[in-house]
Amino acid sequence: MQSESEVLERKLSRAMGRALGDFSMISEGDRILVAVSGGKDSYTMAYLLRLFQRKAPVNFEIEVVNIDQGHPGYPGHLLADYMEREGYPFRMVREDTYKIVTEKIPEGKTFCSLCSRLRRGILYSLAQELGCTKIALGHHRDDVLQTLLLNLLFAGKLGAMPPKLLADDGKNVVIRPLVFCAEDEIRRFSELKEFPILPCDLCGSQENLQRKRMGRLIDDLERETPGTKQIMLAALRNVKPSQLLDSGLWKTMGLAVADEREEQREGTLVPESRLRSKASTPWVSEG
Numbered sequence: 001m002q003s004e005s006e007v008l009e010r011k012l013s014r015a016m017g018r019a020l021g022d023f024s025m026i027s028e029g030d031r032i033l034v035a036v037s038g039g040k041d042s043y044t045m046a047y048l049l050r051l052f053q054r055k056a057p058v059n060f061e062i063e064v065v066n067i068d069q070g071h072p073g074y075p076g077h078l079l080a081d082y083m084e085r086e087g088y089p090f091r092m093v094r095e096d097t098y099k100i101v102t103e104k105i106p107e108g109k110t111f112c113s114l115c116s117r118l119r120r121g122i123l124y125s126l127a128q129e130l131g132c133t134k135i136a137l138g139h140h141r142d143d144v145l146q147t148l149l150l151n152l153l154f155a156g157k158l159g160a161m162p163p164k165l166l167a168d169d170g171k172n173v174v175i176r177p178l179v180f181c182a183e184d185e186i187r188r189f190s191e192l193k194e195f196p197i198l199p200c201d202l203c204g205s206q207e208n209l210q211r212k213r214m215g216r217l218i219d220d221l222e223r224e225t226p227g228t229k230q231i232m233l234a235a236l237r238n239v240k241p242s243q244l245l246d247s248g249l250w251k252t253m254g255l256a257v258a259d260e261r262e263e264q265r266e267g268t269l270v271p272e273s274r275l276r277s278k279a280s281t282p283w284v285s286e287g
């Protein structure tokens with residue numbers, strides 16, 4: 001009989017494999033910079049990617065990277081020791097973004113937006129330096145769903161997180177292999193594997209409160225109606241562009257509304273058959 005850890009490993013591997021395949025995330029000869037923060041998600045991603053590497057139909061390399069951002073008391077050695085013990089190709093890079101962020105952001109304001117922009121910039125430069133063809137980030141299903149609601153309710157746009165994107169610098173390709181993986185399964189897997197988790201409150205910044213709120217809302221819905229999260233995820237994989245009100249999208253999809261006179265003559269707008277869903281491309285530029 002399989003242990004709980006083995007069951008979860010299979011489940012998470014399957015979900016990751018589906019994402020890798022659906023969005024052609026890894027190609028022959030890729031060298032992937034795997035960004036680890038010391039949290040449960042990136043540990044799990046590194047673990048699963050290495051597992052996949054051993055039996056994948058394509059050859060690729062991984063380079064696990066952590067950025068020590070200069071937060072006081074950062075216990076990076078826990079992560080470094082683990083990576084060394086487990087034989088991962090690993091490097092830690094020190095860049096004091098903490099100093100920049102605390103100087104630039106007024107007291108009481110959250111650091112996260114600038115901090116993560118700086119971190120992303122470091123990763124992009126590093127990937128180029130190391131000759132990496134892709135950068136893997138550990139965002140999972142629940143991050144995707146929270147972003148969907150944040151965009152819908154606070155940004156006035158319908159979108160979540162691209163599973164694969166070409167960065168604005170036109171050079172770096174970011175992949176998110178865990179987009180189909182459930183956070184609670186990652187959490188449990190990480191506990192069972194005893195990954196040495198690094199605390200994430202050293203920066204003293206407030207967490208993104210709206211994101212937390214979206215997380216709670218989705219968790220409540222899931223409690224009331226189990227399966228809600230999977231249904232939300234299914235919705236993201238089953239987009240009906242013609243049932244949205246984005247005229248630009250209509251044009252892109254070749255659904256432009258016919259000439260008004262013609263419509264009147266024919267007593268119709270666009271025929272229903274033309275409004276059937278066409279899959280939208282997951283390969284998008286960074287927005």
Ligand code: SF4
Pocket residue numbers: 111112113115116200203204205
């Ligand atoms: S929680 Fe801290 S380390 Fe993480 S993004 Fe925000 S400021 Fe940066």
